[in-house]
Amino acid sequence: MSPSVRSVVAFALLTLTALCGVLALEGEEPLQAQRKSETRAETEAMGKDWTRARDFLDETLRAKRKAAKMPLAERCTDAEFIRRAYLDILGRIPSREEVKTWLIPDLTTPEGQEFARLKSHQRREKLIEALLASPEYAESWARTWAITLIGREADATYRNMLQEWLQGQFAQNRPFDKLVYDLVTASGSSENNKAIGYIISFENDRPALTGITSKVFLGKQIQCAQCHKHPYEEITTDDFFGVQNFFKFTDTRMTQQAEKGLPAIYEARDRSLPPNAELLKRALTEEGKAVLPKFLFGETYKLDPANPPRKALAAWMTSPDNVYFREMTVNRYMARFLGVGFVHPVDDFNSNNTPSHPEVLDRMAREFVASGFDLKYLIRMICNSEAYNLSSVPKKAGAKYSEDRATYSRAMVRRLSPEQVVFSVMRAIGAGDFGSKNNRDRRDQVLAYILQSFNYAYSDDEGSRDIDDYSGSIPQALMMLNGRLLNDGTDLGQDNTLKRIITESGNDKLRGGLDAVNYIIEEIFLATLGRPPEKWEASRMKKHVEGESDRHKAFEDIFWALLNTTEFATNH
Amino acid sequence: MANPLVSIKRRDFLRATAAAGGILATSHFWWGPDLLAQGSDDKKTTAKRGGKCKQVILLWMEGAPSQLDTFDPKPNSKDTGSPWKALDTDTPGFTPVENLPNMAKMAKDICVIRSLNSKEGNHSRGSYLLHTGYIPNPTLKHPSLGSIVSHQLGKKDFDLPNFVKLRGGPFGAGYLGVENNPFVISNPGARIENLDYAGGVDKARMDKRMKLVDEMEKDFARQRGAEAVEAHKAMYEKARRLMDSPLKSKFYIADEPDEVKKAYGSGKFAESCIIARRLIEAGVACIEVVLGGWDTHDDNFVRTKRLCGEFDQPMAALLADLKKRGLLETTLVVWMGEFGRTPRISATEGRDHWPNNFCAVLAGGGVKGNQVIGETDERGMTITKDPVGVQDLFWTFASLMGWDTAKEFEAGNRPVWLTDKTAGKPIDKVLG
8 A cells, every 4th residue: 555545544544434433433543643642754664674673672671660669680601592593484493403503504605704703683583584584484483373263172173284284374464454355255165275174174163263263363351242242341242243254154174085095175155145235134143132243443344245244344344443453463473472462361351451552563563564464574573683692591680470471570480382302302313304305205204193192192282372382291291201202312222312312422533522421411402402501501511421321311300301391491 | 342440359369369478370380279279168068068079980971872772761662763672670761771780789779861962063172161060262262170179188108199091082181281181091001101110211210301301300400499499309209109009900801700700701991991990999089981982873772782782781880889899989980971862863874963952870989879860751852840951960969079169279360169159059869
C-alpha cells in the first residue's frame, strides 16, 4: 500500500467512524496512525530498517528498568550467544565444530581474518544472518509452528502434512499474513494442498478450530464463551458462535484410506452458500436462534458469494489494521526468544492482562506489518537487541526471577522443548548425518524412531501447544538416565562424537599444546555445553579420570553427565 | 471491548495474595500446584469432605462400549437387532447381556447406571468429558480423573507414581502439575522402558555419574538461582527412587500365584487387572486400565461378544479379589467409556455413536451396590427415569473421596475448580 492509498483508507475509516458516531472497531486501528512520540519521517521509515525498531526496543526497556531501579545483567559471552541463537533459530545446539567456527575465527582464510576484525555485536549479527539463511531454519520453525497449531497429540498424518507445507513457506520467507490467510482458507485435496493439514486436524470439531484459531493468531481466548459469558471480558456465547459460524460451511473428510504404504487422502471443502440472507439465517439457526458470522468485537458478515465467510474471516484477521494479529505475532516471537512476551501468558490478551511495554509492542507490531509481515525482519529486531544479548546470570545475587523477567533485566533460563532435546542430543553425540542429501531417508527413519520414543517419554506434555513451557517428568528423566540414545551415544564401543574425540587426542597437531586428557575434556564440554570448561570443571573432571582404572569409562561418564545437567536441558 | 468498570483484576489479585505469602507465583519454576492454589472457602464446599474411598481403578472402555450389548440389553426389541438373551439376577433391573455371566454374579457389589447422557458424540470430545468432567476447551487442560485422585489422595513421600496408566492414551494432569501426570505403561506386563539401568551401568557407576551432575548443578544454581535447577533435580530424584525401589516388582505379575492368575483369566486386560490390584496394595492412588476396540461401526455382535469375554472374568475377579483382601471398601472401581452406541442396528451390523444414553458401572469405595440407577424405554432410545449427567458422576466421585471442590486453582489466567461449578450434583442413590 502506498502512503497515499493508506491515507485514503485512513480517511475512509475516519469518515465511517464519524458516520457511525462511535470509535473505530475494536481491534482495528489504521497502521499509519502516527504516534505522539514519533516524527512523520519515523513513521514513514517503518519496516525498512530493523535497527531503528531495535533501538526503540532497547531504549524503552532501559528507561523502564531505570525507573524500576533494576540492575542490568552483563552482556553474555560469545559462546553463550552462539548456543542460544542456534537453539532459538535452528532448534538445536551447535556442534563443537560450529562453536569453534564462530568462536575462534580461522585466521588462515581471508574470511576468517575479516571476521576476526569485526566487533562482537557485528559477529553476532553475522551469525544471526547465517542461521536465518540455513535450510534448518525452515525445518525447525515448521516443526515448532505445527505443534503450536495442532499440538503434539495430533495424528502424525496431519502433522506431517502441515509441517511439510509450513517448511516450504518458511524456506521462502513467505509474508506471515499470506501464510495465515492460506492456512485459514485452505481447501481442496491433501494431494495438492498440504495447507489443509491445519483445518482437517480438527476433524470437524468447529468449537476447537475456532478457539485455537482465535487464541493462536489473535491472542484472544474466547473458548470459555462457548458455554457461558466470558468471566471477565465482554465476550458472550453469541460472540463465540459468531466467530465459529465463519467455519459453518466448511467440512473436512477422508476421501481415501491409507493403503499399500500410501498415506490417506483428505479434503476440505466449503458447501455452497445459501442464495439469500434469509436462507443464510435459516441455515445458521440452532435451537431456534440464528447467529450470523460476526467478527470478534466487530461487524456482522454480509452474505457475498465473492467473499465467502472463511475468506472474509481470514482477510479480517490478517489485515494490516488488525491490531490483535500483528501484536499477537510479535508477542509470540518475543516470548519464544526472550522467555516472556510483553503479554504473559503469551496468547492471552485481555483487559486484565495488558502488555508490560505497550509502546514497544505497538511499535514493533507496526514495524512488522510495514516490513510486509516479514518474520526474519522481526527475528533480526529481537536477536540484535540488548535484551537478547544479556547473560542469564543476574547482576545481583539473589535477584528475583520474576522481577528480572518482567523487566528483561537478564536472559531467562528456559527449558528445552522435547524436539530441541532430541536434536541437541543427536548433534552432541554426532548421530546421523544432517548435511548429506543422500542420507535423508535413513535420517528420517532414525528421527522418526527417536521422536516416537521421545514422544512416549513426553506424552504427558500432550496439549501443550505452548512450546516454551515444560517442567519435565519422570519418564523424561528415565529416558535421559537409561535410554538407549544417550547410553549408546556415549558408549565408546559405538561410533560417536566421543570416539572421534578420543581418536583425535592421539594427534599432536590437533591437540594444539594440550595434553590428551585436557584435550578430551575440553572437546566434551564443547560438544555438549558449547563452551570450554571452567578451571574448576577441568580439574574436577580430570580428578574423575584419574580415579578410574578404565579411563575410557571415565570419559563416557563425563560425556553422559554433561548431557544430564540443567545447563544442557535449558537455553540460558 | 474491555469494560473499564471491571474492578476486580484477577491476576493482580492473585499476584498480591501470592506475594503476601512470600511465594513467587509468577516464577517459571514452580513445582507443584499448591503454590498457585488458593485457600479453601468453606461456604462454597458442596462435596462432603473425607469420604471412604481412598483409591481408584478406572476400567476405561476405549471406543465407546455398546450399552445394548453389555448392561442395558433390550431382548424384546427387534430394532436393536441384538441376538443376545439377558440374564436374570436378584437385583431389580440388573439384567446384563448373556455374555457377562461373571459380572452377573457380582450384582450385590455393583451399581449400574443406565441413564448417563451427554451431548458429545465425537471420540476425542467424549473421552475428554468422561475423563475430566468438563467439555473440552482448547485453551485450558482440565485434569483427568486419575490426576485429580493423585492430587487429592496421593502420597507425598512415595517410591511409585500416584497415577499409573496401563496402556497409553492422552489425558493428564493439566493445571495440577506434572507430578500428577500418569506414569504410562504402554505394554503392561512387559519390561518397562528405561526403568532399568542401561547395559554397562550399575548403581555404583550411576552414583558416580550423578555426583558429577550434582556438582555441575550446584554451580549452575549458584550463578543463576536455585529455582533454575529445582524442577530438573526433583524429577531426576523421583526417577532414581523409582529405579531403585523394591516396589518396582508390583508392575509385573511373575510372582503372583497361579490360582490368582487363573481366577482373572488370560489376556492383556486380565494381566492389567492383576497389576492394578498389586498397585492398589502398594498404595498407588489411581490406576487406569484401558480396553480398546469398542468402536463397533460394523460387525457389532461378534466384536462385542469378544470384548465382553475380555473384561467379564477379569473385572469380576478383580472385584472379588479386592473384596477378599478387604480393599474394596476403600477402592472405587469404575467401568465406563466415552459414550454409547445407536440402539438401531445399521446395514453393516454396526452401531454408530450415541451419547443420548449409555452405561457406567461403579463398585466399592463407598458406592451402594446391589442397585441399578436409571432406565431407558423399550427400544433403548430415551431415558425414562433418573437421568445422570457426566458432571453428576464427577460430583459423586468428589463426594466418595472428599475432594476439595471449593479450592480454586489458576490455569493460565483464570480460576478453575476440580468439579464443574455450573453443572451437576452428587447422585444420592450411589452414596446410599
